[in-house]
Amino acid sequence: MTPSASPEQKRRARALDVALVLWPSFLAACAASLLFFAVVDPALLRDAGPRLFAGLEREAGYALGFIFFWGVGALASALSVYLIRTERSAAGRTGPGAP
Amino acid sequence: MSLAPLRPLPASEPSAGSSFYAAAEKIYPREISGRFTRLRQVAVVALLGLFYGVAWLDWGGHQAVLFDLPARKFHLFGLTLWPQDFLYLALLLIIAALSLFFFTALAGRLWCGYACPQTVWTELFVWIEQWTEGTRSRRMKLDRGPWTAEKLLRKALKQTLWVALALWTGFTFVGYFTPIRALGAGVASLSLGPWSTFWIALYGLATYGNAGFLREQVCKYMCPYARFQSAMFDKDTLIISYDEARGEPRGPRRRGTAARALGLGDCIDCTLCVQVCPTGIDIRKGLQYECIACGACIDACDGVMDKMGDPRGLIRYTTEHALHGRATHLLRPRMVVYAALLLLAGGALAYSLVTRTPLILDVIRDRNALYREVSGDQIENAYALKVINLDDRPHTYRLVVSGMQGLELTAPSEPITVPPGSVSNIPARLDAPAARAGGVHRIALTLAAVDAPGISVRENTRFIGPSP
Numbered sequence: 001m002t003p004s005a006s007p008e009q010k011r012r013a014r015a016l017d018v019a020l021v022l023w024p025s026f027l028a029a030c031a032a033s034l035l036f037f038a039v040v041d042p043a044l045l046r047d048a049g050p051r052l053f054a055g056l057e058r059e060a061g062y063a064l065g066f067i068f069f070w071g072v073g074a075l076a077s078a079l080s081v082y083l084i085r086t087e088r089s090a091a092g093r094t095g096p097g098a099p
Numbered sequence: 100m101s102l103a104p105l106r107p108l109p110a111s112e113p114s115a116g117s118s119f120y121a122a123a124e125k126i127y128p129r130e131i132s133g134r135f136t137r138l139r140q141v142a143v144v145a146l147l148g149l150f151y152g153v154a155w156l157d158w159g160g161h162q163a164v165l166f167d168l169p170a171r172k173f174h175l176f177g178l179t180l181w182p183q184d185f186l187y188l189a190l191l192l193i194i195a196a197l198s199l200f201f202f203t204a205l206a207g208r209l210w211c212g213y214a215c216p217q218t219v220w221t222e223l224f225v226w227i228e229q230w231t232e233g234t235r236s237r238r239m240k241l242d243r244g245p246w247t248a249e250k251l252l253r254k255a256l257k258q259t260l261w262v263a264l265a266l267w268t269g270f271t272f273v274g275y276f277t278p279i280r281a282l283g284a285g286v287a288s289l290s291l292g293p294w295s296t297f298w299i300a301l302y303g304l305a306t307y308g309n310a311g312f313l314r315e316q317v318c319k320y321m322c323p324y325a326r327f328q329s330a331m332f333d334k335d336t337l338i339i340s341y342d343e344a345r346g347e348p349r350g351p352r353r354r355g356t357a358a359r360a361l362g363l364g365d366c367i368d369c370t371l372c373v374q375v376c377p378t379g380i381d382i383r384k385g386l387q388y389e390c391i392a393c394g395a396c397i398d399a400c401d402g403v404m405d406k407m408g409d410p411r412g413l414i415r416y417t418t419e420h421a422l423h424g425r426a427t428h429l430l431r432p433r434m435v436v437y438a439a440l441l442l443l444a445g446g447a448l449a450y451s452l453v454t455r456t457p458l459i460l461d462v463i464r465d466r467n468a469l470y471r472e473v474s475g476d477q478i479e480n481a482y483a484l485k486v487i488n489l490d491d492r493p494h495t496y497r498l499v500v501s502g503m504q505g506l507e508l509t510a511p512s513e514p515i516t517v518p519p520g521s522v523s524n525i526p527a528r529l530d531a532p533a534a535r536a537g538g539v540h541r542i543a544l545t546l547a548a549v550d551a552p553g554i555s556v557r558e559n560t561r562f563i564g565p566s567p
Binding site: 034038063 | 169182185188277294298321323
């Protein structure tokens, strides 16, 4: 983004960053939950996991697992976005690899 | 459709650098009728009818389609799948992906235009918008105008319907994962668990946000498929295209005048194709990744060509080869490869479903002792059996041992009966004469249903005696 960007453009850019963090991580969390819970029964966490999970219902296990995967994915996305945005040559770039 | 109030739209083509950050202009898709619009309406009614309806179907005493996550089993009509059957789900996903590749290579973005949930729900939300706020021009006027009582009423009605539909969609969605009738009773008595409430709210919010608010922006900014689908395209793929050779130079003219005599092409530059476009692109600029191939511009242009007395098809489904006067080939290497892979995956799924045995036997050796000497010079090994009946009805099984002379099953002595969809933990003991039992023997346990032919599984394990 050029320094001369209007407040509206800055707001749009911020909204885009939030979307770029939340959306791919959401898709990744869907895939991760599907694969993980196909193999692992969340009731295992309650029965064999740390005391933290005592009394955990299966439904809660699924939901917490999904939120956890989403969070981890969002962290990765956020780091990617941060690294791209703070790159020196990122100013005014128009596409991947632009000078 | 009337041609009267049309004005050319101001050219709005932001430069490549700023387009990513440019404020998205709200798109007011113009209502349209025609062949492809009717096709999409049929698809919307059929697909949404299936989605909202199938959740309420029953099949043999349970919900016909239920991915019962609390109980960890999937009901698909007569078939009950368990986490152990993950292979089927994986195969199904592979088949879905291959079908997408196949149909994309064949006929372009059929998925986007007719079957994608984003398209289908957006269409439904737009119908509500048209019903509450009126036609395109009335909606634009309403949005520009002051907040009158009528505007408030229309907007409130639209939002109420949208929110209700979104919540119903969320409810139905969750109803595929927990039994929907119990869920409905929970909603009616306001005694829904926190997680069901969370999922209904999340999915309702996603529906509202995607179909009511984001719409074409999902396709333009969020959809990965939109970006890579062109990799499946070739010059024989059906695309929606403007016939530039026939249309240009574009320009307005009166009905019945011959375009060529005026030095013009057939395009009268009415911009209807742009106004009906749900993603707000101009198809006359060529194929763009924003195009979801809904065919609205074809319907619009065909209507205009009919009125002008010119042949239809200035914008049409065609291929790049056909546009350049060459032959279109249906049978291409990529089509053959996609079709072969599709057949392979489909065949594997069908074969594994047909040969699936609805019974699982897990054999775990006793961890406390390798063997035990029992009366009468016998050596005994103990095992824990886990018998999982994956069928929809109870079964009685008999256990048989093999692989070692003199080996006998002392327990269980009775046949094992397991209720449908249940797990039984059975202790088992095997005895063999001490004279023959020395060392480690590879043996097999075979569990077979006595009440149904063909249901039988064989598990290998070991029998251990004193070192010889």
